[in-house]
Amino acid sequence: MGKIIIAIDGYSSCGKSTMAKQMAKSLNYIYIDTGAMYRAVTLFALRNGFLSKGELNQSELLDVLHTIDVAFKHNSTTNTSETFLNGKNVEEEIRGLEVSSHVSKIAQVKEVRAKMVDLQREMGKDRGLVMDGRDIGTVVFPNAELKIFMTADYKIRAQRRFDELQAKGDTITYEAVLDNINSRDMDDTSRTENPLIQADDAIVIDNSNITPEEQLQIALNHAHNKIA
Numbered sequence: 001m002g003k004i005i006i007a008i009d010g011y012s013s014c015g016k017s018t019m020a021k022q023m024a025k026s027l028n029y030i031y032i033d034t035g036a037m038y039r040a041v042t043l044f045a046l047r048n049g050f051l052s053k054g055e056l057n058q059s060e061l062l063d064v065l066h067t068i069d070v071a072f073k074h075n076s077t078t079n080t081s082e083t084f085l086n087g088k089n090v091e092e093e094i095r096g097l098e099v100s101s102h103v104s105k106i107a108q109v110k111e112v113r114a115k116m117v118d119l120q121r122e123m124g125k126d127r128g129l130v131m132d133g134r135d136i137g138t139v140v141f142p143n144a145e146l147k148i149f150m151t152a153d154y155k156i157r158a159q160r161r162f163d164e165l166q167a168k169g170d171t172i173t174y175e176a177v178l179d180n181i182n183s184r185d186m187d188d189t190s191r192t193e194n195p196l197i198q199a200d201d202a203i204v205i206d207n208s209n210i211t212p213e214e215q216l217q218i219a220l221n222h223a224h225n226k227i228a
């Protein structure tokens with residue numbers, strides 16, 4: 001049975017990475033979270049003082065871009081893949097608020113994207129891969145055998161994210177979460193470099209009114225058809 005490449009793109013907070021991980025597990029494929037890669041570069045920029053007061057000093061970042069190494073390693077205790085920046089585990093730190101609020105600035109930089117796309121193609125050279133992001137089916141793997149574009153109503157995405165944050169004890173308001181989702185959608189779709197666009201040959205899954213289990217089943221059915 002041949003191994004395929006599965007590209008999953010879509011809006012933020014619509015469950016892409018959860019579904020991508022489940023698909024990879026079920027198919028015994030590798031899972032790559034490309035958002036984590038942009039987050040790791042953002043952490044590097046923050047640590048080196050290239051991002052301050054929301055402004056990026058792009059030329060300083062580009063001068064040292066070649067020294068940035070982003071990789072994934074499997075943690076056998078938690079059975080998850082973790083993000084490493086220049087050899088150090090940064091999985092926790094890249095999920096924090098500081099990185100989250102600066103990452104879209106970094107994701108707009110052409111040279112950063114070119115470097116990440118090269119790394120992502122290298123990671124997919126043996127196929128058998130589920131990769132999620134914003135430009136996977138359009139730019140990184142335009143010939144991927146299966147492309148899925150995930151979406152959900154923005155109010156439903158905001159409610160889900162709000163519930164998740166509340167469960168963690170966060171005191172953020174629903175309105176603040178909604179604003180954040182809207183601005184992330186705007187950043188993702190309006191940037192010049194590799195914006196979020198639905199590939200012509202992508203299968204669209206709108207999960208506003210279906211359960212995660214139903215969604216996974218739909219996606220896996222498509223994958224099994226392609227693999228067969």
Ligand code: DC
Nearest residue numbers: 034035036038103104107133134135
């Ligand atoms: O999926 P995420 O929220 O972890 O993504 C973090 C940021 O990186 C977000 O601003 C979108 C951006 N991104 C991107 O531009 N291209 C990708 N392939 C993946 C993420």
